Amino acid sequence: MLNLAITSLPQIQARAHLVADRIDLKNFKITDSLATTPLTVTIGRTDGIAVLFRYGVVVFFGVSLDDEQRFLSSLAPLLYNAYGRLQLEEIAIQSGKTNVGVQGGAVWLDALTLEKAQVIADSLSKSLVLSMYEDKTASEFDSIIPLASELARTGKVSADAKTLLSKIGGMLLIEHRMVGRAEIGDKPETLWEHPELGGLYALLEDEYELHERQAALERKLQLISGTAQTLAEIAETKHVHRLEWYVIGLIALEIVIGMADLAHRFFF
Structure with a gap:
């Protein structure tokens, strides 16, 4: 190099x-x-x-x-x-x-130098990725708040479980990309060969608040995922209860038909 x-x-x-x-x-x-x-x-x-x-x-x-x-x-x-x-x-x-x-x-x-440029590039790229995910998370917050407010106000959830599970999947995907691809919390590989550049990276990391922003973003992602999961469970429970009433209705209908058939045999 x-x-x-x-x-x-x-x-x-x-x-x-x-x-x-x-x-x-x-x-x-x-x-x-x-x-x-x-x-x-x-x-x-x-x-x-x-x-x-x-x-x-x-x-x-x-x-x-x-x-x-x-x-x-x-x-x-x-x-x-x-x-x-x-x-x-x-x-x-x-x-x-x-x-x-x-x-x-x-x-x-x-x-x-080339190595310093790589360290600067690493910090810039991570800040840019965080900015994109911060925007996405903010929009998800805006969409999940009305559902939570609806639950608090009426005790019901109008969104279906599929939509809510999709939100959970989106949050998990963001976490995967931050940790697995961008490796936001890791130091650049250049520092392994040039540890003397650690001071420069620390200054850049502090300037762009990489650790603080990652931690705040992870907390928001967990809050959104947890809220969406709770709402999805409520929606799924409501769906199960509806199916139970359908089953009860079918059983009642079968009993009525059976009794009508018996009545027809004995009285007609």
Whole structure:
């Protein structure tokens, strides 16, 4: 892995794009690869690079907007469940500083090396994934609150068990993607070979509040799943009771028919 400054510019912009649920990196045709964990490639005719993550994020460093769009378009055959509207996270990187710092959407470094770019990319990508799931969870909250209010007000649930179980499945899927794919709570693999960059990652982690946001999101997911499961059990119980009344009705009907048949035999 290279350990040289990847650009001589005093300031560049890092831009992270969330493009899909997953990028098929196994079939990515590597031509100018700088690293494979995470996959890092050169872009265009400048010193720009792109860092790709299998959970659907691409982070560009010092790449023009035109080159970004061309590269993202070339990824189309490798995207699973591509998003129509791209989500974006940006940070300004200033080199030539004596002290490392992160604040207010900017990071100060002595020099932007490949390894530092990968650490920054990891933080940006995780923040972007969290933002998407925070939005999804907020919308689920908005849809589950009226059902809980209805239960508190009337003691009944109008939604069917299938709809509620679908919500539970959606929450479990978000948890799977956060833990299994994006590995939000894990440190970037670059730190295993370059532990000296742990301070930079800690600053970025604190700036984007990755741990706090993940913990808050997990609590919300558990609350939504628990509420939906309770409502689903109530709806299922109501359905079972209805079936029991149907069975009782059929038995009563059979008894009436039987008694009518006996009456017909004895009196007619």
